[in-house]
Amino acid sequence: MFKSLAHTDFLDPFSFLILTGLLFIIVFLRYLFISGVFHFVFYRAFRNKFENRLINGHLKNKRQVISEIKWSSITSFLFAVSGTVMVILWQSGNTALYIEINEYPLWYLPISLAIALFLHETYYYWLHRWMHIPKVYRIMHKVHHDSVETTSLTSFSFHPLESVLQAIIIPLIVFLLPINIYVLLMILVLMTISGTLNHAGVELYPNNFHTHWLGKWLIGATHHDLHHKKFRCNYGLYFTFWDKWMGTESEDFQIEIKQKT
Ligand SMILES: [Zn+2]
Numbered sequence: 541m542f543k544s545l546a547h548t549d550f551l552d553p554f555s556f557l558i559l560t561g562l563l564f565i566i567v568f569l570r571y572l573f574i575s576g577v578f579h580f581v582f583y584r585a586f587r588n589k590f591e592n593r594l595i596n597g598h599l600k601n602k603r604q605v606i607s608e609i610k611w612s613s614i615t616s617f618l619f620a621v622s623g624t625v626m627v628i629l630w631q632s633g634n635t636a637l638y639i640e641i642n643e644y645p646l647w648y649l650p651i652s653l654a655i656a657l658f659l660h661e662t663y664y665y666w667l668h669r670w671m672h673i674p675k676v677y678r679i680m681h682k683v684h685h686d687s688v689e690t691t692s693l694t695s696f697s698f699h700p701l702e703s704v705l706q707a708i709i710i711p712l713i714v715f716l717l718p719i720n721i722y723v724l725l726m727i728l729v730l731m732t733i734s735g736t737l738n739h740a741g742v743e744l745y746p747n748n749f750h751t752h753w754l755g756k757w758l759i760g761a762t763h764h765d766l767h768h769k770k771f772r773c774n775y776g777l778y779f780t781f782w783d784k785w786m787g788t789e790s791e792d793f794q795i796e797i798k799q800k801t
Pocket residue numbers: 684694739764768
């Protein structure tokens with residue numbers, strides 16, 4: 541599949557539109573599918589059995605649902621454009637993306653994944669803090685915070701300017717860091733799962749996971765929900781380390797997570 545991609549001229553406007561359209565359908569359907577799974581499988585199961593884990597009411601506010609799907613469709617389109625641009629850059633040999641798994645040693649696969657996630661986390665944490673400067677907030681970040689009671693549909697609900705700033709980091713990483721195509725696909729899947737999990741409106745991590753050696757570094761629904769409710773804390777994307785290092789982790793987190801797990 542990747543080899544046939546290499547031989548199509550995506551600078552041709554028709555091919556550009558076809559690939560962007562296809563990527564849009566994949567990204568948008570993936571968003572709706574994963575949000576649906578979180579809502580109909582996890583949320584409903586937890587609502588019935590573990591009431592203490594609920595954070596928000598789910599999909600009750602129809603106006604919010606419609607608005608989130610609308611903004612998310614635009615985000616999906618912009619992510620699709622970014623994907624097509626990435627394919628064009630790859631075709632012209634301007635990325636460090638590689639297809640053959642043996643081009644670098646196998647141990648490099650998890651290392652490249654860890655570096656890419658660290659770069660993404662660092663970029664997002666500081667971008668996010670910048671977006672909370674009042675003037676910037678009003679223009680590009682308020683749309684995301686209009687969802688005070690987050691649901692799994694909130695995960696892609698961004699203003700287009702924020703979506704563009706979020707989209708450019710992946711081509712930038714691929715430009716700088718040698719990365720296998722399957723590691724890149726794994727990052728895209730992790731991005732979707734993490735975004736949905738953090739906005740799920742229900743705490744899905746196991747009991748006492750926040751004290752686990754790995755769990756304490758991972759952001760979950762309770763952690764990110766505090767960001768939507770209190771604004772000036774918990775800015776992270778996947779991990780808590782920048783919030784811990786910079787002293788921006790909410791003091792209420794430990795109290796809330798103990799009640800929920
Ligand atoms: Zn959010």
